[in-house]
Amino acid sequence: MAVQKNSLDTNQIGGVRRVIINIATFALLIIAALFYLVPFAMVIINSFKEKRDIIKNPFALIGAGGFGVENYVKAFKQMEFLKAFGNSLFITGLSTLLVITLSAMVAYYIVRSNSVIGKVIFAMMIASMIIPFQSIMIPLVSIYGAQLNMLNHRLSLIFMHTGFAMSMSVFMYNGFLKSGVPRSLEEAAYIDGCGKFQTFRMIVFPLLKPTTATLVILNAMQFWNDYLLPSLVLGKKPLFTLPLSTYSFYGTYSSDYGLIMAALVLTLLPILILYFFLQKQIIAGMVAGAVK
Amino acid sequence: MDSLGRTTGDKIKSFFMFAFPGTFIFLCVVIIPFIYGFYLTFTDWNGVGAIKNIVGFENYAALLKDVDFWTSMVLTLKYVFLSVLLVNIVGFIFGYLLSGRILAGQNFFRAGFFTPNLIGGVVLGFIWQFVFSRVLVQMGKGAGIAFMSKSWLADPDKAFWTLVIVTVWQLSGYMMLIYIAGFTGISEDVLEAASIDGATGWARMRDIILPLMVPSFVICIFLTLSRAFMVYDINLTLTGGEPYGSTRLVAMHVYEKAFTARKYGIGQAEAVFLFAVVAIISGIQVYLGKKREVEA
Missing domain, CATH: 1.10.3720.10 (MetI-like)
Structure with a gap:
């Protein structure tokens, strides 16, 4: 974590309040990041699966047909x-x-x-x-x-x-x-x-x-x-x-x-x-x- | 001393040496077709032969009567309005949360939110088509949420919203970076003076930060406006204009009018109309932005 003086954070009162806001912010950002990156992850994990397994469950990391690179080939x-x-x-x-x-x-x-x-x-x-x-x-x-x-x-x-x-x-x-x-x-x-x-x-x-x-x-x-x-x-x-x-x-x-x-x-x-x-x-x- | 020549001959030589090649290509690709486009709107060119008959204002009359065109124009305006609004709200919030604040993983978040921008609309559209038609449906069925258990792409209203959602997802990271640059540029003295004067919280945001961010807003709104008006790739690969042609935005309509229906004259008349709309809207926006800019 970088410690830097920053222009938008000069409000120095309220230690506890500050911490709560930081945690809430962080949680919000994590959720947003999931929304931004999950589509990529879905594409990547399903690229190693067979069609049948994708239709059955797109969330499974590895399908019933196993992990394969045939799709890529x-x-x-x-x-x-x-x-x-x-x-x-x-x-x-x-x-x-x-x-x-x-x-x-x-x-x-x-x-x-x-x-x-x-x-x-x-x-x-x-x-x-x-x-x-x-x-x-x-x-x-x-x-x-x-x-x-x-x-x-x-x-x-x-x-x-x-x-x-x-x-x-x-x-x-x-x-x-x-x-x-x-x-x-x-x-x-x-x-x-x-x-x-x-x-x-x-x-x-x-x-x-x-x-x-x-x-x-x-x-x-x-x-x-x-x-x-x-x-x-x-x-x-x-x-x-x-x-x-x-x-x-x-x-x-x-x-x-x-x-x-x-x-x-x-x-x-x-x-x-x-x-x-x-x-x-x-x-x-x-x-x-x-x-x- | 004039570095590009003192005599007339020398000046002409400089012009051809430096300015001519680039300007020539620019004229050939942008200006000549643009002007030629106006001429095309007065002809009945069918896209194949060299035969063109002058038909006067017939194509413009056809434009006025083309119901599909006006439907797509209204849809596009709605899409542009919602996209510009949401992209900038989301981008601004991310920018605010990720500028200067001491937060773990700041660079990770910035890089992550920006990633969709690097990828072409064709691929993004296909990725989200998969997400909307399979992943979300699966989630909906698994959790028993009726709203999600049928593909959004099969419903005209929801399909329109998928376009907005993907646009926000694609562009907000880019706008976030511009807002971060804006926040970083706000002088610390101003903020300190404001807090001494008792401006905190919402008052600080409304009276100090927002006015100082006007230049960033102008840039971001300009960028999102022009991108949203011209969107084609995502429209093509995410919804393809479906279901029942309900999500066909104006760029796609113009494309199909000309290259699929082979009505080039009408298509170009509609493209000229689109140009006029874009020119007027960006003109107004730049004018209003300049008026509201504040000296810090």
């Missing part, structure tokens, strides 16, 4: 887990890389050029942030499907992910560049003979690291979990990302509970593992992304 094969995982990784990775690089450059231009066109770009991006995705998806399919015939390519999805994530990323880099990056370093680099792009890459971009970390987390999470846009762009099974393959797997095996549970756990696992190791960074990133 079958789900892994049937949903082509490695393929879907690879697609997700490729799409998330490349989209994140692109949006980070390009948005940092756009924001750099907007802040440093101080030009009319920079201001126009910025205003347009801010205004676009209130457009719901549903208002764009139909024309998007019309343009990229019926006219340009660009659907069913992973690179098209990467292109679109990048475009949709651009405004928020530019907005955050813009804020950081304005407040946190002094010009004097860039000027020194010029005097030393650095070119414009080299200055950006070697001097400016490394200074943006805190914002970059936040944006990597926010964007990668969004890309990894997205369902609607990928479902519109990728119609062929070999191209499916994890959410798409989970969805189609569920459609095929919806009554085979054990198998479904195993597939859900397989989909959850990569994120939960990442969260376990990067908990602090992820939480800090999500908060910074919202507050700015």
